[in-house]
Amino acid sequence: MFARSLVHGFSTAVSGRPLQVAIIGSGPAGFFTAHRVLKDIADVKIDMYESLPVPHGLVRFGVAPDHPEVKNVMNKFDEVATDDRFTFLGNVHVGGSELPLAELKPHYDAIVFSYGASEDRRLNIPGEDLKNVFSARAFVGWYNGLPLHRDLQPDLDNTDTAVVIGQGNVALDIARLLLSPIDQLRKTDLTAYALEALSKSRIKHVHVVGRRGPLQAAFTAKELREQMKLPGVQFHTDIPLLQNELTAGASYLSKTRPLKRLMSILEKEIASPAHQTGDKSWNLDFLRSPTKILPDSSxxxxxxxxxxxxxLEGPPNACKAIGTGEFTRQDCGLVLRSIGYKSIALEGVPFDEALGRVPNQYGKVMDKDNEVPGMYTAGWLKRGPTGVIATTMTDAYETADTIAADFKEGKPFLGDVDGIGYKSGSQGLAEHFRQQSVKPISYIDWKLIEKMEFEAGLKTGKPREKFGRIEEMLAVLNTKNNSL
Ligand SMILES: Cc1cc2nc3c(=O)[nH]c(=O)nc-3n(C[C@H](O)[C@H](O)[C@H](O)COP(=O)(O)OP(=O)(O)OC[C@H]3O[C@@H](n4cnc5c(N)ncnc54)[C@H](O)[C@@H]3O)c2cc1C
Known part of the structure; x- marks a missing residue:
């Protein structure tokens, strides 16, 4: 069925028309996959579908407002979007009635699932649904302007103590945000409503709690250093426990450099605290598993x-937390569980419920032991919800290379299975969009929304003022006078 042609230096199979690729999700995984596929395959067309009107996934809705340098990667994504072979379709949710996968599939040769992890893991303990108990995902989404959590309304002015369950970088992002001087946050892209709530916050003490010990903490040195430097914030931890663990784990530490660096920050801090005074504090609490969240008198x-x-039982790299049968209690008025994000299955795509990801080999979707022709995955959905943008880039490139290799080797894509010849990508969905009243947002539309965000930010000395509601984003496009 395929004719041969020269593509990026190698002879490959095409049918005299571009390879049509759909990418589901516009986070780093989607954009880095697009970048590499555009580089590797000359005659390709990529349509990137995104549920929200605005792109960039967790770079916009996850990365902390006071880490603007991390968000510079958006410039790279903008570059990808300028390629004529690339089309962004925002405000189109894939799955469900709006655009079922079965409707999308016939129009593409290959589909890359890179829709991230839009849910969170629960503790499954009593009291988890009490007021002022939130997932980190919801809380981070709230302060970063994710429309879904715009109305979360955490109560920050009726308590002085917050507990964050989990000891990864997201937990430290939250602890830092809760304890940062408000004037520092004013210069960031933190949403105006979150800034307002934080300016009235009474929270002075944040406990960052882990079920295992210091050697098992998952945060990184940069984030820990930032936390230690927060002005007027004292640090507390169980010093004898820390020292014991460092002594017992000395040989392990000598072999794991990043952890050694991390531990040396803690050691240095307890030997010579950056802040001896200050009315705020943060704690690293170890060896604690939450068993109950307790309500107030109401x-x-x-x-x-x-x-x-x-x-702890076992070696430091594989130790288990074993309950002792002893219990302790911490008074607090805000609980944030930061124990991980969770991907969800999309109908028609194999999904490993136990591992919470799409089974794959080098990005090629697998159904048990069989490759699924034309289906690929990248990012958090591919490898589970851990890892930074750089890790996501590496695995997205791997997926793109797999697509290019399949293309080069003439492996079957979706059409070969369905027996459908011509593929026209999103153009073939125009009638479906019309029937479903789906109005995709283009990248130019997004840049217009962004321009308004920049302009609003300028007025208050912020890099941007994000729109927190979908209607606000769409309203920009309905205002006739707006143009780039
Ligand atoms: C709170 C937090 C802070 C972080 N901070 C940093 C940091 O400082 N530095 C760093 O390097 N990394 C950081 N990371 C990690 C980084 O954000 C991830 O590695 C990366 O975003 C994962 O990319 P992804 O594309 O797989 O998923 P995502 O970024 O989540 O992108 C998935 C996209 O798919 C869209 N989508 C979902 N479902 C559908 C659907 N059905 N149809 C269409 N679109 C859909 C979503 O709206 C989203 O835009 C942070 C992560 C979190 C959670």
Missing amino acids: NTTVQAIEYEINR
Whole structure:
């Protein structure tokens, strides 16, 4: 069926028309895959579908507002979007009635699933649904302007103590945000409503809690250093426990440099604290598994959290937290569980519920032991919800290379299975969009929305003022006078 032609230096199979690729999700995984596929395959057309009217996934809605340098990667994504072979279709949710996968599939040769992890893991303990108990995903989404969590309304002015469950970088992002001087945050792209709530916040003490010990903490040195430098914020931890663990794990530490660096920050801090005074504090609490979140007298709002105290069993790189049967309790008025994001299945795509990701080999979707022709995955959906943008880039490039290799080797794509010849990408969906009243947002539309965000930010000395509601984003496009 395929004719041969020269593509990026190698002879490959095409049918005298571009290879039509759909990418589902416009986070780093989607954009880095697009970047590499555009580089590797000359005669290709990529349509990138995104649920929201605005692109860039967690770069916009996850990365902390006071880490603007991390968000510079958006410039790279802008470059990708200028390629004539690339089309962005925002405001189109793939799956469900709006655009079922079965409707999308016949119009493409290959589909890359890179829709990230839009849910979170739960603790599954009593009290988890009390008022002022949130997932980190919701809280981060709230302060970063994710429309879904615009109305979260965390109550920050009726308590002085917050507990963050989990000891990864997201937990430290949250702790830092809760304890940062408000004037520092004013210069960031933190949403105006979050800034307002944080300016009235009474929270002075943040406990960052892990079920295992210091050697198992998952945050990185840069984030820990930032936390230690917060002005007027004292640091507390169980010093004897830390020292014991460092001594017991000395040989392991000598072999794991990043962890050694991390531990040396803690050691240095306890030997010579950056802040001896200050009315704020943060704690690293180890060996605690939450067992219950306890309500106040109204029985509606969190008042305390109960933990079982653990001991560690096994070597530092694979140790388990074992409950001791002893319990302790921490008074607090805000609980944020930061124990991981979770991907969800999309109908028609194999999904490993136990591992929470799409089974794949080098990005090629697998159904048990069989490759699924034309289906690929990248990013958090591919490898599970961990890893930074750089890690996501590496694995997105791997996926793109797999697509290019399949293309080069003439492996079957979607059409070969369905027996459908011509593929026209999103053009073939125009009638479906019309029937479903779906109005895709183009990248130019997005840049117009962004221009308004920049202009609004200028007025208050911020890099941008994000629109927190979908209607606000779309309203920009309905205002006739707006143009780039
Ligand atoms: C709170 C937080 C802070 C972080 N901070 C940093 C940091 O400082 N530095 C760093 O390097 N990394 C950071 N990361 C990690 C980084 O954000 C991830 O590595 C990266 O975003 C994963 O990319 P992804 O494309 O797989 O997923 P995502 O970025 O989540 O992108 C997925 C996209 O798919 C869209 N989507 C979902 N479902 C559908 C659907 N059905 N149809 C169409 N579109 C859909 C989503 O709206 C989203 O835009 C942070 C992560 C979090 C959670």
